Amino acid sequence: MVKTKRIPKATITRLSIYHRQLELLEFDGYRQVSSEKLAWLCQVSPAQVRKDLGYFGGFGVRGVGYDVIELQAQIREILALNKVWNLAVVGIGNLGSALLRSGSFAMRGFNCIAAFDKDPAKVGKPTSAGVPIRHVDELPTAVRDLQVDMGVITTPASAAQWVADMFVRGKVNAILNFSPTRIYVPDCCLVENIDFTIKLDILTYRLTHGSAN
């Protein structure tokens, strides 16, 4: 059983990265990996790897390292990736459509089961992934009926807060926000933001000034 003391978010982020690299190692035929090699692959220090995994009880064997398949399974349990999570995507434009078609989401247990838009030309039609597009007004009822676990917002900034409010009304307590704005939700709801242009802005700053670490 996994301990559930307060874990830094950076550790959770790195666990996800370790898991990804362990998948790639397994794919390449490796069965064991040292903390040094895993650290190098993930661009962190070996001490960091050991510390992160130490939060959950150490998993490695001294002098042997980690079992590539076993450690994956343990991280999957920690991150709760052993179940299927139902996602609803709102805003079926370029990005929303791409996410609905994404095989890598489904492969990782993230199942896009619902799609919403407000454009009458789109509502009622299936997406290219075969999910029917519903009117966003139906969202609070539909997400409850379909047992949606997470909402994904890919609308323009101007619609994002309204959509977030609809998810909260539908008792969806986790939101992945791709829209280029902050959204405000009650404490019971979790939000992760993904804003491409912030990353581009960081690159332009660093290209120009050569700093920011």
Add this chain to the structure above:
Amino acid sequence: MVKTKRIPKATITRLSIYHRQLELLEFDGYRQVSSEKLAWLCQVSPAQVRKDLGYFGGFGVRGVGYDVIELQAQIREILALNKVWNLAVVGIGNLGSALLRSGSFAMRGFNCIAAFDKDPAKVGKPTSAGVPIRHVDELPTAVRDLQVDMGVITTPASAAQWVADMFVRGKVNAILNFSPTRIYVPDCCLVENIDFTIKLDILTYRLTHGSAN
């Protein structure tokens, strides 16, 4: 003139967020904003806003706050967003196509001028955005000819490192990596990673364990 002492990356990230909120404030008709209001909109503390802007010389007027348009211009200068940046996208699948069509990139001065793939069925055809798809073998030469500033990788994980190496050969010193793996580049090259599934993993962890801050 902007000072160029070593600035924390978190400050640069927040400047990008402030800029976004200032755009929205301008759109809503505001001309002035207090550090308290800007802070609230960006979900940080007013002291943080003042500290971040203080790195570059304070821009506000005590008791009045910040000029919404002027502060935008100042942040644009700091982030080097006043010029057009040429982007090349590699991997013209769902996400790559969505980025090439994205109006919000172009609107912010990020111009996707080149597209690469290795699929013979795609090479030579224009993307839906009208950019011709070139074979990825041409990348090092083409990015130099086209004066590409930044590379965008939207390939599967297995191809990402090879593509990164091609960008380095073509003297592209900034990479936005959407592929779900880490890439290794010389120090002269900057990388920012965007990995959707890490964010999903954080949400599943937090939904399950109710922590990670």
